[in-house]
Amino acid sequence: MNIKLIVLFFSLYCLFFVASILFPIDFNWYNSLHKPSYTPSGKTIGIIWAFLYSFISLSVCIVVSMVESFKKAKWFFILFIINYIFNQLFSFFQFEQKNILLATIDCGFVSVTAILLAITAYKHSKTSFILLIPYSLWSIFATYLNYNIYLLNI
Known part of the structure; x- marks a missing residue:
């Protein structure tokens, strides 16, 4: 097992919780x-x-392990960074x-970039692509949910 990939996995996983620390619910x-x-309940979410x-x-670790250089998967990594920023x-x-409206618009960008990320991942690894499908689907649902929360609270 590659220790660099293990460190990368845990680093990426932890990075996703930055916003919850900086901007708690x-x-x-x-x-x-x-x-x-x-x-869904907050616990379920x-x-x-x-x-x-x-x-x-x-998914990111799989792509990293599959490509010989950053250039080979440049668009995957660019989309990942853009998606990460929107996610946070x-x-x-x-x-x-x-601002529920702005959060909903941002959530829409998360959905679009998640779908593009999955499509781009497919070029490098079908497993990576499959791992991103639940994220893409959940992002679409979250956008729909947040939009309806916005409408109920105008």
Whole structure:
């Protein structure tokens, strides 16, 4: 087993939690919002994201292990960085700024870049692609959910 890939996996996994540390959920505010009946509990959402972050991190590690140089997977890594930034900005917009509309728009960008990331991953590894499918689907659902939370709280 390659120690560098293990370190990369855990580093990426931990990086996904930066926003939750910098912009923690304001539970009083979030619980006061009107939400659709299909909204998962906060605990469920947390568990889903923990799994998704591990899938994303593993997907990146697989691509890293498959390519000989950064240039061979340049677009994959660029999309990953863009997606990561949008992913982290969601917590800023939603919980720091309490701007549900901006958070929803950002969530849409997360969805689009997650789908593009999965498509790009397919060129390097079908396993990496498969690992990104749940993230893409969840991002689409999260965008739809957040949009409906926005509508219920205008």
